Amino acid sequence: MEYLKREIPTCEVCQQPANQTCGGCKQVYYCSKSHQKQGWKEGHKSKCYSFKIQFSPALGKHMIATRDIKQGEIILKEKPAVVGPGMSCTAHCLACGKKLTPIEIEEKFDYYKCPQCNWPMCGPECDKSEVHKNECRIMADRGYKCSIKYENADKNEAAYCVITPLRILLMKDYNPKQFESILNLESHLEDRKQTQLYTLLKTNLVTFIKNVIGLPFKDETILQVASIFDTNSFDVRSPDGTKRCRAIYVMASMMNHNCKPNTRHIFLGEDHNLVLLATVPIAKGELITATYTQSLWGTLDRRKHLKQNKCFDCECERCRDPTEFGTYLGNIYCSMCNGPFSNNGLSKRAMLISTNTLEETAPWKCEKCDHYIQSRQMFWGNNALKQELNGLNKTGPQELEEFIEKYNLTLHPTNHLVIQAKLGLAQIYGNYKGYTLTELPDNLLKRKIDLCDELLELAEKLEPGWTRFRATILLELQAALSMQTKREYEDQKLTKEGAQDQLMRSMALLQEAVNILSIEPHMTEILEAKVKELSSQMDAANSI
Numbered sequence: 001m002e003y004l005k006r007e008i009p010t011c012e013v014c015q016q017p018a019n020q021t022c023g024g025c026k027q028v029y030y031c032s033k034s035h036q037k038q039g040w041k042e043g044h045k046s047k048c049y050s051f052k053i054q055f056s057p058a059l060g061k062h063m064i065a066t067r068d069i070k071q072g073e074i075i076l077k078e079k080p081a082v083v084g085p086g087m088s089c090t091a092h093c094l095a096c097g098k099k100l101t102p103i104e105i106e107e108k109f110d111y112y113k114c115p116q117c118n119w120p121m122c123g124p125e126c127d128k129s130e131v132h133k134n135e136c137r138i139m140a141d142r143g144y145k146c147s148i149k150y151e152n153a154d155k156n157e158a159a160y161c162v163i164t165p166l167r168i169l170l171m172k173d174y175n176p177k178q179f180e181s182i183l184n185l186e187s188h189l190e191d192r193k194q195t196q197l198y199t200l201l202k203t204n205l206v207t208f209i210k211n212v213i214g215l216p217f218k219d220e221t222i223l224q225v226a227s228i229f230d231t232n233s234f235d236v237r238s239p240d241g242t243k244r245c246r247a248i249y250v251m252a253s254m255m256n257h258n259c260k261p262n263t264r265h266i267f268l269g270e271d272h273n274l275v276l277l278a279t280v281p282i283a284k285g286e287l288i289t290a291t292y293t294q295s296l297w298g299t300l301d302r303r304k305h306l307k308q309n310k311c312f313d314c315e316c317e318r319c320r321d322p323t324e325f326g327t328y329l330g331n332i333y334c335s336m337c338n339g340p341f342s343n344n345g346l347s348k349r350a351m352l353i354s355t356n357t358l359e360e361t362a363p364w365k366c367e368k369c370d371h372y373i374q375s376r377q378m379f380w381g382n383n384a385l386k387q388e389l390n391g392l393n394k395t396g397p398q399e400l401e402e403f404i405e406k407y408n409l410t411l412h413p414t415n416h417l418v419i420q421a422k423l424g425l426a427q428i429y430g431n432y433k434g435y436t437l438t439e440l441p442d443n444l445l446k447r448k449i450d451l452c453d454e455l456l457e458l459a460e461k462l463e464p465g466w467t468r469f470r471a472t473i474l475l476e477l478q479a480a481l482s483m484q485t486k487r488e489y490e491d492q493k494l495t496k497e498g499a500q501d502q503l504m505r506s507m508a509l510l511q512e513a514v515n516i517l518s519i520e521p522h523m524t525e526i527l528e529a530k531v532k533e534l535s536s537q538m539d540a541a542n543s544i
């Protein structure tokens with residue numbers, strides 16, 4: 001009888017019946033501990049993942065957890081398949097990704113150039129590096145020399161668009177397996193072909209590869225490689241911000257997007273190895289997701305960015321909720337209910353919300369009254385205020401505080417533009433010249449603490465768990481709270497026990513930041529110094 005035919009698991013090593021699963025992936029069975037050890041050595045090590053790749057027509061390929069994954073657990077470590085500059089960037093070294101500093105020559109500025117191909121580089125060590133070797137030789141052999149005329153150090157140069165696609169195409173000969181695995185990734189070439197950028201690429205990139213360098217690839221393959229790079233590459237930055245490049249990680253690129261993701265990733269070492277971590281507990285069967293956009297952007301901006309850059313319409317839970325989990329991040333106050341002439345001071349202020357968040361052109365309507373506006377008005381208003389915010393002087397807090405005050409009848413306290421301003425303020429107070437923690441008056445110290453609390457509360461709703469954002473704000477909050485405790489105790493506003501309690505809270509925040517950031521080697525020293533400083537403050541409070 002069919003239903004009695006249950007499959008009996010068999011050992012990966014000896015194919016005998018087995019009842020022990022691999023503790024890592026829970027996907028394969030072993031009959032004994034010794035066979036588990038043998039199987040690990042014989043190759044399971046490289047296949048033991050806590051996820052599998054599935055396909056669905058709506059999501060394409062995507063990652064699914066094959067067992068419960070703990071918060072903070074490492075899900076994947078992966079080497080990049082290809083690293084290179086983005087399709088357009090300022091002068092960056094082709095080998096290490098460092099942003100180059102111009103050298104002045106007779107009142108003009110220029111960069112050190114590779115003697116063979118004339119691309120700007122850091123110096124002789126980089127122009128001889130392994131990553132630059134193949135492309136350099138082929139360009140030099142064909143007599144090609146880079147001829148970018150640099151006018152200013154911050155101008156993005158479209159000429160860089162040829163480098164990473166060339167690196168991928170050259171792999172066909174020296175690493176065909178890797179080439180194939182990249183070519184199997186999603187490209188969205190048909191969608192991209194319609195865009196202005198790809199019309200330009202057809203002229204620049206295809207001509208460069210076929211006519212200038214003389215590589216025998218079809219137009220379609222060249223554009224497909226560029227399109228795969230656009231769809232799948234990660235933005236890689238060094239911790240100190242001096243190096244920047246883009247890289248494809250074949251396995252990590254299977255991760256789909258969600259506007260409330262459950263992972264974060266970091267890049268370690270000079271080789272830019274990716275480490276993927278769970279920010280929240282992930283249950284078996286759940287999608288493992290990353291964000292391809294900015295969590296602190298409203299739905300209009302996020303969906304537009306995803307459509308333009310990744311060619312899909314996001315329909316996640318957050319995008320479908322016109323209040324974005326009750327945060328109203330992308331919303332504004334209704335001008336009728338809350339305008340200067342309204343009589344609405346006492347009740348909760350009404351918001352304009354989209355009548356259909358998945359339809360870009362849907363009108364926006366007040367939650368309470370009949371007032372509505374067209375979506376293009378929302379776009380225009382949003383963009384105008386965004387530009388105003390971008391143009392503010394951020395070396396001090398004044399213009400950011402004024403922006404929040406000026407628009408308080410339109411932009412509510414958790415509107416995304418107000419949140420951007422608040423994030424800037426939380427960093428200025430306590431860190432910038434004239435506003436360091438010791439210099440801050442009590443009212444501004446309190447302002448910093450309130451801002452950090454607000455940002456943490458918002459982050460917990462939009463991108464919960466152990467994110468870098470959370471860790472950064474926790475460190476800011478902890479430093480401000482410690483300073484506040486010190487002052488209040490010295491001014492005898494706090495008892496010894498009160499001070500000890502507050503310092504304990506500070507230590508708990510610091511401990512959480514340490515848990516989140518302990519994977520990042522460059523943070524070790526900073527965190528150790530902070531723990532030491534707070535511990536001695538606690539010792540001092542205990543010994544009084």
Ligand SMILES: C[S@@+](CC[C@H](N)C(=O)[O-])C[C@H]1O[C@@H](n2cnc3c(N)ncnc32)[C@H](O)[C@@H]1O
Pocket residue numbers: 058059060061062185186188231232253254255256257258310311312313314315316
């Ligand atoms: C880096 S790839 C991810 C793997 C991809 N799903 C595949 O099949 O190869 C990015 C592409 O995946 C698809 N994708 C990612 N997240 C999605 C989502 N939330 N909804 C629909 N499609 C998504 C989009 O086509 C996007 O351009």
